[in-house]
Amino acid sequence: MPRRINKAGYTEADKLRRHQRIIIDLGMLASQTMPLNQFLRHAVSQVALALEVSHTKIMRYRPEEGDLLLSEGVGWRTGVVGQTTFSVDLSSAPGRAFQTADPVIVDDIRDNEEFTAAPSLLEHGIVSLVNVPVLIDKATWGVLEVDHVERRDFREDTVGFLLAASQLLATVIQRHQAEEAHRGALAAAAMENQRRDLLLAEMQHRVKNYFQMILSMVSVERPRLPTQIGRDIMGKVAQRIMAVSLCNDQLSPHRPDQKVTMPSYLRAICAGLGSQRNDVSVTLKADDISLPSERAVPIGLIVNELVTNSLKYAFEGRTGGSVIVELKAGAGGGRAMLQVSDDGSGIPDTAKSGTGTRLLQSLVRQVAGEMEQASSDEGTKTTIIFIDAD
Secondary structure, three states: OOOOOOOOOEEEHHHHHHHHHHHHHHHHOOOOOOOOHHHHOOOOOOOHHOOOOOEEEEEEEEEEOOOOEEEEEEEEOOOOOOOOOEEOOOHEEEEEEEEHHOOEOOOOOOOOOOOOOOOOHHOOOOOOOEEEEEEEOOOEEEEEEEEOOOOOOOOHEEEEEEEEHHHHHHHHHHHHHHHHHHHHHHHHHHHHHHHHHHHHHHHHHHHHHHHHHHHHHHHHHHHHHHOHHHHHHHHHHHHHHHHHHHHHHHHOOOOOEEEEEHHHHHHHHHHHHHOOOOOOOEEEEOOOOEHHHHHHHHHHHHHHHHHHHHHHHOOOOOOOOOEEEEEEEEOOOEEOOOOOOOOOOOOOOHHOOHHHHHHHHHHHHHOOOOEEEEEEEEEEEEEEEEHHHO
């Protein structure tokens, strides 16, 4: 029986060996670590070499657009790869392969009544083509297509080769998807853990330092009081300060939604601070705002600082007064307004440049806020506009 020899002088056995060699080469390449687009680019080149065709391409399905994007290819003019798209309807050859998950062979696209030739095929003079699906977990990821500018009667061995190549493509694509998902999950988990850890550490550090400073001051002054009654009163004040500290500690970022209901949070802070003086009322007026803990905690500490300043300085030597804390949503541009005012005698100059003021300025920066403060012998009003949107 005579051997079949093609135009290039290769026998059928030569062609099959070439197909096998290229499949083996692709398999070895698939086992290596390289960017996905680099592998796909090499794959289409090898497929074109194996089948002796003028053009090849890999089309990736884009669910958000509902089309097939020519991701990698050989033989196409500049600007085609990465830009040209193909329909996924049944009148499109790659669309038919995508929808049915079966190979599609077109001997001559120019006079084929079943399929509509894409403009890019006609522009490149494509005559014959074969499409095979790239399947991942039985779902079509995209299509591998070979095209030729002359009529070709593609045989079953060509389709078999393309199916084997598409399986290798699917294996590599799936591996890259899994690796990308794994890296994304690790990065997200690491970022979330880092954010939680940093937030927790920052919150605990600031809160602990702030209250430790106050408690240190109390502990220094308490022994100097001349009577036991005075020392007992100072001890009670210290316990109340510690209670506020514990209240803040409970707002550690352990909740999954990271949201804090601000009226409840500020009410607890104001209640603890208001108990320090029976003759001064601390009143809260708050809109129903929920903030992530990374913004809620600094806002709580700002309130704690401002109210403490009012109680400490504004009513010194005076009996009676009020401190009003207001939290309002809708200041515009995803911002809210926090305002703390009192009807005391103002903040002394010695307190305006102290540690508390520097801490307050630092907290305002944490919430991307802007602060204005006005103080006179008729009272003090501090207004902070800050971002309250996620």
